[in-house]
Amino acid sequence: MTKADGTGTYQLTAEERRVAAGRDLIIEVIASLMIPLIQLFALYVIIHGALGAGGGFQGGVILASSFILYVIAFGITGARKRLPESWNTGLQSLGVYIYAGVGLVCILVSLGFVQYLNYWALPLPVAYEMRRAMGMDFVEIGIGITVMATMTSLFFDLAWKEKEERKEVKESNEGGEKK
Amino acid sequence: MIVPLDLLMLFVIVVIAIATISAKDLFSAVILFGAYSFLMAVVWAEMHSIDVSFTEAAVGAGVSTAFLIAAVSRTARWEKG
Numbered sequence: 001m002t003k004a005d006g007t008g009t010y011q012l013t014a015e016e017r018r019v020a021a022g023r024d025l026i027i028e029v030i031a032s033l034m035i036p037l038i039q040l041f042a043l044y045v046i047i048h049g050a051l052g053a054g055g056g057f058q059g060g061v062i063l064a065s066s067f068i069l070y071v072i073a074f075g076i077t078g079a080r081k082r083l084p085e086s087w088n089t090g091l092q093s094l095g096v097y098i099y100a101g102v103g104l105v106c107i108l109v110s111l112g113f114v115q116y117l118n119y120w121a122l123p124l125p126v127a128y129e130m131r132r133a134m135g136m137d138f139v140e141i142g143i144g145i146t147v148m149a150t151m152t153s154l155f156f157d158l159a160w161k162e163k164e165e166r167k168e169v170k171e172s173n174e175g176g177e178k179k
Numbered sequence: 180m181i182v183p184l185d186l187l188m189l190f191v192i193v194v195i196a197i198a199t200i201s202a203k204d205l206f207s208a209v210i211l212f213g214a215y216s217f218l219m220a221v222v223w224a225e226m227h228s229i230d231v232s233f234t235e236a237a238v239g240a241g242v243s244t245a246f247l248i249a250a251v252s253r254t255a256r257w258e259k260g
Binding site for chain 1: 229230232233234237238241242245246249250252253
């Protein structure tokens, strides 16, 4: 950015950059406090889903809402850098593979003995009841990963504005070459 | 389950739903839709259907409101005609 008298340039401070991007210090601090708690609660909902209210879908949605809060508080450019679209695509597929893989492994190991809910056949060195519980948790984790990646990707696509992104990139480039 | 409380909340839900579809400002329509979803979640919880209530609160009041606000920010704020 050029100075007012047109001589030379100066680097924007963090506060000036925040004001220029239309962000707010209070929102940033509160969001940085809230996001870890939201993500912890989402993991609790996913793991606790087999026993009580909740499950993979609700936990995945809550996990995605923490990324949405990050986008609202810190801007979408940084969020896209931290969670690129290629990661979203990979995580969507990974969740489906976990979900289908647990069932397929169970069918293969039990030789199709019980076609429905045969999590006991998981090849893990733990007790029978533990294997059933862990199979259910693996399925919930797969659902949660897929739902989180899908919801985050949907919000990124909806909130993405190419004009703003170009402006921010240009400003950061200018700040970089000033030194 | 308290029937008068249910009837009162369902009446408020109907009022909010009518306000949502008749609002000219699409932003306030989105916020009213979030209020509708949240009250609906309260009604589900009050009817001892915790799982449905949880899903309604997470998806209806949380994420879909954010999606619709993002959609409004990409299009026009005021309804035409």
